[in-house]
Amino acid sequence: xxxxxxxxxxxxxxxxxxxxxxxxxxxxxxxxxxxxxxxxxxxxxxxxxxxxxxxxxxxxxxxxxxxxxxxxxxxxxxxxxxxxxxxxxxxxxxxxxxxxxxxxxxxxxxxxxxxxxxxxxxxxxxxxxxxxxxxxxxxxxxxxxxxxxxxxxxxxxxxxxxxxxxxxxxxxxxxxxxxxxxxxxxxxxxxxxxxxxxxxxxxxxxx
Numbered sequence: 001x002x003x004x005x006x007x008x009x010x011x012x013x014x015x016x017x018x019x020x021x022x023x024x025x026x027x028x029x030x031x032x033x034x035x036x037x038x039x040x041x042x043x044x045x046x047x048x049x050x051x052x053x054x055x056x057x058x059x060x061x062x063x064x065x066x067x068x069x070x071x072x073x074x075x076x077x078x079x080x081x082x083x084x085x086x087x088x089x090x091x092x093x094x095x096x097x098x099x100x101x102x103x104x105x106x107x108x109x110x111x112x113x114x115x116x117x118x119x120x121x122x123x124x125x126x127x128x129x130x131x132x133x134x135x136x137x138x139x140x141x142x143x144x145x146x147x148x149x150x151x152x153x154x155x156x157x158x159x160x161x162x163x164x165x166x167x168x169x170x171x172x173x174x175x176x177x178x179x180x181x182x183x184x185x186x187x188x189x190x191x192x193x194x195x196x197x198x199x200x201x202x203x204x205x206x207x
Contacts, residue, residue, distance in 0.1 A: 014185030018178055019169070020066040029185070030194040031178045033169045035070040039077020041199050042120045045146050045165045046082065053088040055116040057109060059102065059130075061095045061123035064148075068094070068122070078120075091116065095126055102126035106133040110142060117143055124149030127166065131157045150202055158204050166202040173197040 002024055008015040009026055019032035046053060058075065060068040067074065075090060082088065091113070095101035102121070106129075109116050121127045127147035131154075134140050140162050147154050147166035157163040177195045184191040 014182045016178055016181050016185070016191075018174055020069060027193060029181050029191050031181060032174055032195075032197055033199050034196050035067065035073040036077040037196075037199050038067070038122075038167060038169075039074035039079075040081045041077075041167055041201055042074075042146050043078045043081030045201060045203075046118055046144075047085070049144060049164060051117065051144065053082065053085055053118065055113065056088060056090045056118045056120065057093055057113070057116045058090060058120045059093045059095060059105065059122060059126060061102075061121075061126050062097050063095070063125060064123045074122075089115075095123070099125055099129060102129040103133040106130045106143075107137065110137065110139055118146065119143050120146045121148045124151055124154070127151075127163065128153050128157075131162045134162060155202065155207055158202060159207060161204070164203075168200040168202055170197060170200070 005015055005017070005028055006024060009024070016029045016031055046056070056078070058078070060071060062068075071092070078090065093105055095105060102125070106119070109119065119130065121130065127145070127149060128151065131145060131147070134142070134145070144164045145162065147163045149166060150168045154163060154166050158166060174197050177197055181191040181195065
């Protein structure tokens with residue numbers, strides 16, 4: 001990605017990056033959510049839930065590579081937010097582009113990782129697949145699912161108690177700020193170095 005961005009910069013065309021920071025000689029404006037804050041929001045859900053934390057599984061996905069690329073920031077946010085809680089361990093898992101991977105992963109966690117009681121997702125489709133898997137094997141409540149996205153299906157699962165909460169990064173806000181920044185770059189050659197579009201938590205009491 002960096003060579004393409006540098007090529008666009010060299011051609012003196014406006015360029016920004018969305019949801020992923022790049023280290024280039026000439027800074028590139030960033031539009032999107034702060035990944036450290038994503039981790040903090042996930043951990044906030046855990047703290048609010050008030051269930052004893054034993055093991056946390058965080059599930060990255062090849063379907064959402066920009067989050068995986070900044071995984072250290074997300075995990076740092078989780079650790080800092082939970083620093084005053086009882087000792088716990090954080091395990092990483094990864095799903096492929098296969099939409100059924102998250103379903104298989106939930107089966108694996110239930111069978112082989114009895115101490116995992118929180119599963120944090122970073123992809124909308126993985127969230128839905130995992131929730132359906134818990135229903136299929138009659139294990140709703142065995143682990144607390146923190147999802148990603150605001151699909152109608154996810155909201156329905158939150159209302160039913162299958163998913164504890166979901167992290168929302170607003171594509172509308174990102175799109176608006178992206179266009180605004182590109183117009184500013186095209187008109188004046190300048191724009192904000194970074195625009196944080198924020199993160200929301202969808203919970204049962206906010207629906």
